[in-house]
Amino acid sequence: MKPFIEVKNLTKFFPVKALFFTKGWVRAVDxxxxxxxxxxxxxxxxxxxxxxxxxxxxxxRLIEPTSGTVYFDGVNIYSLKGKDLxxxxxxxxxxxxxxxxxxxxxxVVFDIIAEAIEATHAKIPINIEDHIVSLLEQVGLSKExxxxxxxxxxGGQRQRIAIARALAVxxxxxxLDEPTSxxxxxxxxxxxxxxxxxxxxxxxxxxxxxxxLAVVKYMSHRIAVMYLGKIVxxxxxEELFERPLHPYTQILLSAIPIPDPKIVRTRKRLKxxxxxxxPINPPTGCRFHPRxxxxxxxxxxxxxxxxxxxxxxxxxxxxxxxx
Amino acid sequence: MKENKVLLxxxxxxxxxxxxxxVVKAVDGVDLSIFHGESFALVGExxxxxxxxxxxxxxxxxxxxxxxSGRIIFDGIDLMKLPEDKLREIRGSMIxxxCQDPTSxxxxxxxxxxxIAETIVSHNSIKxxxxxxxxxxxxxxxxxxxxKKRLRNxxxxxxxxxxxxxxxxxxxxxxPKLLIADEPTxxxxxTIQAQIMDLIKSLKDKYNMTLLLITHNLGLVAEYCDRVAVMYLGKIVxxxxxYELFERPLHPYTQGLLRAVxxxxxxxxxxxxxxxxxxxPINLPPGCRFHPRxxxxxxxxxxxxxxxxxxxxxxxxxxxxxxxxxxxxxxx
Amino acid sequence: xxxxxMLPSSKLNSRKISELNLMFKVLMRSPTxxxxxxxxxxxxxxxxxxxxxxxxxxxxxxxxxxxxxxxLPPSLDHPFGTDEFGRDIFSRVxxxxxxxxxAAIVVLSISIPIGLALGLIAGYYGGxxxxxxxxxxxxxxxxxxxxxxxxxxxxxxxxIWSAILAVSLVWWPSYVRVVRAQVLQVREALFVEAARALxxxxxxxxxxxxxPNVITPVIVLATLDFGSVIIVTSSLSFIGxxxxxxxxxxxxxxxxxxxxxxxxxxxxxxxxxxxxxxxLGWNLLGDSLRDVLxxxxxxxLEFKERxxxx
Numbered sequence: 010m011k012p013f014i015e016v017k018n019l020t021k022f023f024p025v026k027a028l029f030f031t032k033g034w035v036r037a038v039d040x041x042x043x044x045x046x047x048x049x050x051x052x053x054x055x056x057x058x059x060x061x062x063x064x065x066x067x068x069x070r071l072i073e074p075t076s077g078t079v080y081f082d083g084v085n086i087y088s089l090k091g092k093d094l095x096x097x098x099x100x101x102x103x104x105x106x107x108x109x110x111x112x113x114x115x116x117v118v119f120d121i122i123a124e125a126i127e128a129t130h131a132k133i134p135i136n137i138e139d140h141i142v143s144l145l146e147q148v149g150l151s152k153e154x155x156x157x158x159x160x161x162x163x164g165g166q167r168q169r170i171a172i173a174r175a176l177a178v179x180x181x182x183x184x185l186d187e188p189t190s191x192x193x194x195x196x197x198x199x200x201x202x203x204x205x206x207x208x209x210x211x212x213x214x215x216x217x218x219x220x221x222l223a224v225v226k227y228m229s230h231r232i233a234v235m236y237l238g239k240i241v242x243x244x245x246x247e248e249l250f251e252r253p254l255h256p257y258t259q260i261l262l263s264a265i266p267i268p269d270p271k272i273v274r275t276r277k278r279l280k281x282x283x284x285x286x287x288p289i290n291p292p293t294g295c296r297f298h299p300r301x302x303x304x305x306x307x308x309x310x311x312x313x314x315x316x317x318x319x320x321x322x323x324x325x326x327x328x329x330x331x332x
Numbered sequence: 333m334k335e336n337k338v339l340l341x342x343x344x345x346x347x348x349x350x351x352x353x354x355v356v357k358a359v360d361g362v363d364l365s366i367f368h369g370e371s372f373a374l375v376g377e378x379x380x381x382x383x384x385x386x387x388x389x390x391x392x393x394x395x396x397x398x399x400x401s402g403r404i405i406f407d408g409i410d411l412m413k414l415p416e417d418k419l420r421e422i423r424g425s426m427i428x429x430x431c432q433d434p435t436s437x438x439x440x441x442x443x444x445x446x447x448i449a450e451t452i453v454s455h456n457s458i459k460x461x462x463x464x465x466x467x468x469x470x471x472x473x474x475x476x477x478x479x480k481k482r483l484r485n486x487x488x489x490x491x492x493x494x495x496x497x498x499x500x501x502x503x504x505x506x507x508p509k510l511l512i513a514d515e516p517t518x519x520x521x522x523t524i525q526a527q528i529m530d531l532i533k534s535l536k537d538k539y540n541m542t543l544l545l546i547t548h549n550l551g552l553v554a555e556y557c558d559r560v561a562v563m564y565l566g567k568i569v570x571x572x573x574x575y576e577l578f579e580r581p582l583h584p585y586t587q588g589l590l591r592a593v594x595x596x597x598x599x600x601x602x603x604x605x606x607x608x609x610x611x612x613p614i615n616l617p618p619g620c621r622f623h624p625r626x627x628x629x630x631x632x633x634x635x636x637x638x639x640x641x642x643x644x645x646x647x648x649x650x651x652x653x654x655x656x657x658x659x660x661x662x663x664x
Numbered sequence: 665x666x667x668x669x670m671l672p673s674s675k676l677n678s679r680k681i682s683e684l685n686l687m688f689k690v691l692m693r694s695p696t697x698x699x700x701x702x703x704x705x706x707x708x709x710x711x712x713x714x715x716x717x718x719x720x721x722x723x724x725x726x727x728x729x730x731x732x733x734x735x736l737p738p739s740l741d742h743p744f745g746t747d748e749f750g751r752d753i754f755s756r757v758x759x760x761x762x763x764x765x766x767a768a769i770v771v772l773s774i775s776i777p778i779g780l781a782l783g784l785i786a787g788y789y790g791g792x793x794x795x796x797x798x799x800x801x802x803x804x805x806x807x808x809x810x811x812x813x814x815x816x817x818x819x820x821x822x823x824i825w826s827a828i829l830a831v832s833l834v835w836w837p838s839y840v841r842v843v844r845a846q847v848l849q850v851r852e853a854l855f856v857e858a859a860r861a862l863x864x865x866x867x868x869x870x871x872x873x874x875x876p877n878v879i880t881p882v883i884v885l886a887t888l889d890f891g892s893v894i895i896v897t898s899s900l901s902f903i904g905x906x907x908x909x910x911x912x913x914x915x916x917x918x919x920x921x922x923x924x925x926x927x928x929x930x931x932x933x934x935x936x937x938x939x940x941x942x943x944l945g946w947n948l949l950g951d952s953l954r955d956v957l958x959x960x961x962x963x964x965l966e967f968k969e970r971x972x973x974x
Contacts, residue, residue: 071857071861095863103861105854105858107854110853111853111855112855113876115877125862128859128863129863156675156676163610174858193548193610194377194548194550194589195588195589195592195606196605198604198605198606199605220521222522223595224594227600247599250596261522264522264523265522266525266554266555267555267597268595269554270574270575270578271578273551273554273555274555284477285523352963352964353963
């Protein structure tokens, strides 16, 4: 598979303001580097405050980075302007988490999708209405939904509209930011299947962000685990679940709910020490060290780099670095 | 540990909501028995009525909802017949309730210590100072770090997990017999969720409480509960022992739910969603409510509602597939 | 957007028309709303055609008949009586409506666009822009409206236009506040982020996405303000800073009638009644509009009608 998106030393700090001066910085994304291959689903997991949402938005330039670059098909997206930037927007889209606020309540479905086409100057077909209807049909809706307002739809249907909006510009890369977290289990399965089918049909590359590890595993080829703005482990999905190396990943995996009483009641729960830290003043050295059961002196002092321990399996942990 | 004595018995509970769009039969004839000392899960998706059942037990259903009929017998007392002041004595002391969002359960204007002490004082004749000390002890029981400091903190100064611990400490403050936890961890991160559920379990064991867990998360059910009831559109469709339910789900809806949830330990090629959508609660399908989405639908299902019958030991299903011939009575 | 709009606009319009229809029906169900609507429509009509249907000339004084006609009580000939110059007060009140109408329209036409623009910009961009705009707004808001209006008015040459200008200067800050508060909420909505993900420019986002979602409280406030502006301009005229004689502005009339109160009560009473009924009408209408514009009520009505159809 060829590299499609290359993230290099991407950093985003948010200032914490008290009145007029800056009290501190939230290190939402801190010097993150990785590659996404064309046609794959790259999963991004972590708990609240880990930076995955920010990273997703950085990748489609919804927010500007503090430093670092993202190469999209060889081009640095942060240097794009005007027409080139519009071209990029056609190729990279996003589907948001909350179907209840991601659609303008004052616009009917037709307008919402037509706007996407018009804004990115995508090719305007002769018969716009038929074109939009065919988009809706791709996501499981129909012509009768064209002139309805968002509040007339259920959560699952709204999410389908949001997906149709992303499809309307013919993208190659779609960031899926917790697309099913707000939906019921049965609806979630429908939407996930839809996303998979669309990927098979159009060859999309996905960045799948979620806090639900089971869903991420189902959808993704590779998964990156984030903690406090850094990637702590990156591996193929199967590999990550079978042999989690980073202590945080191990703790995370031992905590996820598993719908099988025989297994889940006999598994060993690994408990992290203490409370989740604040992203404003992260701990020195390895960010996880205050809660890590294996913390050594080195961990308090310096940050471990993300290194390839085994083939395609990267970890950022001193436990695995010799010398 | 399981005694066969029934602590809470719900008989034919009906809770209807009069909305502008029509009457929503949120809970439409629910029968349930919860035994002393067990962990009972009430599972279902949004709109199935599980939260309404929980609120109905304490008669806390907000208008335009009202309890139309049914008996709720708690430790021998019919809660539906109790006058309001007697019911208030039970709320917060014998039956405790933890809700989903700890932020809205705590008053932002008062310190945590104050709120816990207030719970204690309103149910016991005890001096404020003693209540305050007891609050400290409770916070220690729920393993809140720096408990003394937390007493004086306001809710907004605490994280989600800590707030939920405070709420839990309030709920156990009067040694309740029944703890109703309504989606207690939905708003929390995975690792915190595990901590909170472990805490609830350990408190339950320590104080010999009975737990009614309301959730949509099948993984939590598998890990923490002894028996499970599955609800769909206001009715109970299946009740079973937890191992039995996951191994031999009988009702097509339960089967559908289990197939639609990705199991992280298995290689799942495809999820099998349940066909169709949850219908509007105002225009309920005739007969069995699940029939429009059921892969095994028969003619009988479109016409009459199946009763909840005992198929195996302690395993109840409401499905015509398992009923041969006529049904004389619904056993419970 | 125009090139994409051409085809299906008819279907979209029929949707919008049915929504307006529902809005009207919701209004009709509120008794105060109906009263408000009647009063305001009457006021607007009188404002437009008043001077043409007035039975007597509101300004001209017939010196020859003055002695016989001055300060007559209400009668069939003169329903509101006559003033000290023998002029028919009814005609003067009818003509005065136009002045008040004009004043309110001008003041709001100046304040609302300024308020919207500044509120949108302040709310959307935040930061230093927001601070600057809001502090300037705060300075204006720190003074009671009437006092500030008096101050401005006194600085200009006395006259109705000075009063209108003064009131406009005082009026725009409250709109900035209201709009900004709404913008702050809407700005966080995901559909705004989605618009940014499409690469829409900030101006386009403000106009297309944020504005339609913040306009509702502005409409309600504007309706309520109609009445308030009339009272303020009348008050300015009352103390002599607004309309000058012979302009038959209502506040002016009340001021003139004071000298003859309480024996010739009709002089003060009828212009005062006009002020009262007009601002009451706008108030009631504005109040009902709040419900009309809330989609919940329309849905409620929609469902009720559907059920009755069955």
